[in-house]
Amino acid sequence: MFFPWGRRARRQKLLQSPVPALWEETLEHQVPLYGLLPADLRTRLIGKARIVVAERIWGGGDGLAVTEEMKIVVAAQAVVLLAGDEGYLYERLPAIQLYPEYIAARPRRGDGGPHVGVRLGDSWQGGNVRLSWPAVFEGAEDPQDGSNVVFHEMAHHLDSLDGQMGGEPPLTTESLQKRWPGVKVEFQRLVQQLMHNRQTWLDPYAAESPAEFFAVVTEAFFEEPAGLAEHHPELFTTFAELYRVDPRAWFEQ
Ligand SMILES: [Zn+2]
Structure with a gap:
């Protein structure tokens, strides 16, 4: 049974609690983009990222122990794609898995099959997003170099929301x-x-x-x-x- 009002109340409670110091420290040192954002947008994105950290299932592959800092770095970047959106918060993304090294490429199996990333991560139709932690870290380091594996894989995920990861996300207007x-x-x-x-x-x-x-x-x-x-x-x-x-x-x- 699914009670959306239960979720709403949980989210409200979470957002009313103060932002933990770990968040400010982590964003300052590992997600420099947040130092450039306008204050109101920064506050809103941190709120969204806290929800993503709390609600998604996080896993570590190949023996990686996923820390709270890692989740913050991933979620803070993932929600940048939702900066202009007030509806979606990755509810349809079952789990985010982090890996200690680059991920080995897998063969492409056509529609619905695995999407092959450049071994930095991948995103599966209707499934999980896998990310190499070193690639996530590097992608965040320079917010203006055009390369960001979290943006890349989350874009694939958004693209898949209409049932097909074919380069056309749901077009709402x-x-x-x-x-x-x-x-x-x-x-x-x-x-x-x-x-x-x-x-x-x-x-x-x-x-x-x-x-x-x-x-x-x-x-x-x-x-x-x-x-x-x-x-x-x-x-x-x-x-x-x-x-x-x-x-x-x-x-x-
Ligand atoms: Zn890709």
Whole structure:
């Protein structure tokens, strides 16, 4: 039996309790992005991250003992993708598993099969997200280098919420539905450019598949928003509409 009001009450109680000192310390030292965020957004994201830490199942693979700090570092980054959203809090993500090293790649098995990451992590249709702890740590270290494994794998997870991890997340507005064909055009353009050995601003890994394109553009959108807006203005506008934020403001000072 599932009582949503029970969950609401639990969340309220959690958010009314003071933010533990460990959170401030961990964010300061390990998630420098939080030092750049506007104060109100920072407070809201910490609240969301506390809920994710409390409600998700956390596991360690290959003998890794998952610490509270590790959960904070992962959750604090995961909720950045939800900065503009007031509904979803990863309720449909069963578990987050952390690994002590890079994860061995697995073969792709088509739709519904495992998604193969670049051995930094992976995300499974309707399933868990697995992350290499060293990769999570490195991804957080520089919030403006365009590379963040948590953003990448959580983007795959969001993409999978419509039942298919195919590069098109649930599009909730008519405007987004109208804009999305433009994203597919940009994907095709990237594939073409690489075929002709042209330099691309986006990480060439984005050309692997529409799903990778979505995950890589998400990383660029949150870590290099000004660059994405300059080099791919339409993609930027579409992703700003999808995520309902403009991360350029975070990096202005
Ligand atoms: Zn991927």
